[in-house]
Amino acid sequence: MKKLQLIRRISQARCHFSSLRPNLDFDYLLNPDLKQEIEQNIKSRKGVGDIDVLYSTWKRIESLTQDVEKKEPITEEQFQKLWDKLYEEALNIPNTSHPTAPLGDESNCEIVEEWGEKSSLKKPKLMERLVQAWRTLLYSSDACGERSYFLMDSLARLEKALLEYAYDRVLENGFAPVIVSDLVPTQVTRACGVQQKEGAHAIQYLLTDEPDTALSGTAEMGIAAMLQNRKFKKSELPLRLVSQSRCFRPEISRSAAEAKLYRVHEFYKVEMFVVCTPEQSEKQLKRLVDIQKNIFKGLEIHARLKNMSTEELGASAHQKFDIEAWMPGRELWGEVSSASNCTDYQARRLNIQYITEKGELLPVHTCNGTAIASTRALITVLETHQTQKGGINLPKVLQERLGKPEPHRLKFQRAAPLS
Known part of the structure; x- marks a missing residue:
């Protein structure tokens, strides 16, 4: 037996x-x-x-x-x-690893593809320094604690334009929009692969009065909570969903370059999620990556795609690809997007199944990918497209959305005082 x-x-x-x-x-x-x-x-x-x-x-x-x-x-x-x-x-046993995943730590990740041109600007500014004179970015730890920030005027509009741009590009690829809760049971976050080591730095926010409830770190968790205990007909798969949500993470910086907006405790993200059969999951992962590449190519930035090594897969991913963007002001490659094939790891833990032609109930496969994350997208776009005089020449996809009278520049004006 x-x-x-x-x-x-x-x-x-x-x-x-x-x-x-x-x-x-x-x-x-x-x-x-x-x-x-x-x-x-x-x-x-x-x-x-x-x-x-x-x-x-x-x-x-x-x-x-x-x-x-x-x-x-x-x-x-x-x-x-x-x-x-x-x-x-x-x-506690992690998912299997794809045969092509490089062994070891991040230094062993494989660069699969690189595109776009590096900024030729001499002494480019940090994004935060660039917008300092425009008074569109405020930090107020008194209001919301460490790593809190406020975006105002043109900077707030630019973030909205970035999120809408990515969201619309995903919808064009046949994804159904969903709005999910930002509060999820810790049973779901663990099923998604969030594993808190004893004595380690916290990796999710828990509610004081409800310790079995967490603030979601990504819409992937809210979607997973919505799908748990669901059964699908094989003909209904693949199911493609997209959600924009606020993400909450108790991050800590590992260097000065990761300070300010690079590593924050809350931000907006557009997340893609796919439910499919085992035979479909590799193809669906590739599709997610293609969508991500097209989004960042449209933003006219210098970026690269990496096949992530085994130590970077977390608990749930069988295979994972990251997109890193060159951030001229910081002079570093920063992760701006990620896509994973989690095979049946999440589905088995959440009881998400499909019915075969023979009537068998089998675990589905799940894939997920970030279409865009607001703060790092802001950093990348502003640091890449800054001019020598401190202006910004935005890519065409953002010019169209902002509808500025001056077609090639986003004007920043001094914001009125908050009352």
């Missing part, structure tokens, strides 16, 4: 909580022929997860369900705790 079937049978016979359990692939996780492969994958992905503990927990459960005369006495509560441990350890 397959391990997954055995696990379900034992769980149903001895406990009454099997319906609450995620549909994890124990036939894969507990296959002794694959144990070394899984162990190597864990090591290549920052070592999160312990396959040996998973095996030892399962063997203990097996011993307690076999040979009634020899098994040790155990209470129902103790038996349930063993099941809790089995699933807890299984949930």
